[in-house]
Amino acid sequence: MSPRPGISERSLPIMLLRAREAVMQRFRPMLKAHGLSEQQWRVLRVLDERGPTAPTQLAAECVILMPSLTRILAHLEAEGLIHRQLQKADKRRQIAALSDRGRDLIARISPESAAIYAALEGDFGADNLQDMMAALRALIATLNEQPQSGQ
Amino acid sequence: MSPRPGISERSLPIMLLRAREAVMQRFRPMLKAHGLSEQQWRVLRVLDERGPTAPTQLAAECVILMPSLTRILAHLEAEGLIHRQLQKADKRRQIAALSDRGRDLIARISPESAAIYAALEGDFGADNLQDMMAALRALIATLNEQPQSGQ
DNA sequence: TGACGGTAGTTAACATGTTAATTACACATT
DNA sequence: AATGTGTAATTAACATGTTAACTACCGTCA
Structure with a gap:
């Protein structure tokens, strides 16, 4: 036992x-x-994939709270990896986008990232990985649909 | 599509x-x-379950890095929820343990925690939950056994 | 005993997590 | 125009995450 x-x-x-x-x-x-950082990487990847994006949407996609994202975006902008623009129509809103340097960085990192992910998939098994992703999606969907069962 | x-x-x-x-x-x-906090709760639960425990082991069990744990233990001790003792045999080591107040707090929280967990299990399905736990264990085991495949 | 390498825990410095409060703005209503 | 309501983003304050450096101590071996 x-x-x-x-x-x-x-x-x-x-x-x-x-x-x-x-x-x-x-x-x-x-x-x-x-x-x-892990978080900076998430932000850059989402910007690369989605193009110019508002912080609120970035926060949702990257699972980063707005106060953290504010600092991360300021840092990335200071590093010259992104730039931001205020909306003309609605001055509360802004749009963040990759700079050329940011795009170059992502282009260098992506193959390495993909290789690591492929190795992981090989070690764990592609089927196991797909099953786990599906299970995670199901768990998240369940919890989001029944926010406070029994409370 | x-x-x-x-x-x-x-x-x-x-x-x-x-x-x-x-x-x-x-x-x-x-x-x-x-x-x-979530982390303080983890520490207290492990102390409740395992009894007096060294910080190094707490860090491993709670998935908290030592520098964070140092601050958390200091905080919990200041709150009177735990106390610490230096080892006589090896003065580098110490042992953390729940105080009476800490035990009382855990006793009050545990039923609530168990109820939430049970509700979660009911919503997601006990079988689904067990499958997911097994899959997570398998993933962790795989990654720990083959630390850097392909590098 | 005394230099050496290894370990437990802490401290430092900075980034991020977390909640609450705040600013600046948009929009609808009066 | 004035008011109220709501939203996007920021700021503040504190806890934690993260890496590196550091302290104090143990054991070993020359």
Whole structure:
């Protein structure tokens, strides 16, 4: 009989955190080599994929809260990786977009990132990975549809 | 044909983060009501389950880095929820343990936590939850066994 | 015993997470 | 135009994440 696992192995939030840590360990050396934080990388990738984007939408896509995003965008802008423009129609809004330097950086990083992800997929199994992604989507959908069951 | 999902839905690390956020949303109101952060709660639960524990082991179980744990333990000690003792045999080491107040707090929180977790299990499905936990364990095991495949 | 390498925990410095408050603006109503 | 309501983004204040440097200590071996 194996002993009962500890809380950190029975708790879904902690297991999700552990899994994320395990995955990110493979990406951190690459990010560090390019001088990017995990969050900065997320922002740049979304900007690369979606084109010019408003901060509010970036925050939702990147799972970053607005106050953090404000600082991250200021940092990226100071580094010359993005630029921002205020909307003429609605002066509250702004649009962030990659600069040429930002695009170059993404172009250099993307192949490395893809290679790491492919290696991960190879190690874990493509089917297992797809199953896990589907399960995560289902979990998120369940929780978003029934926000506070039993409360 | 549905459009190709964005990066934030194709990336395993982001999906793990999203899932964790979705789950934690259900626990945050309860934690806030008791004045605990998510991390403080993790530390207290592990101390409750394992008894007096060294910080290094706490850090591993709670998935908290040592510098963060140092501050968290100092905070919990200042709040009177734990106390610490230096080892006589090896003066580098210390042992953290719940105080009576800490035990009382855990005793009050545990039923609420269990109820939220049970509701979550009911909404997502006990089988689905077990499958996901198993998949997460498998992913973590894979990544820990093959730390840097292809590098 | 004394230099050496390794370990537990802390400190420092900066980035991000988190909640609340605040600013600046848009829009609708009066 | 004046008011109220709501929204996008920022700021503030504090906790935590993250890496590097540092302190104090252990054990070993010359």
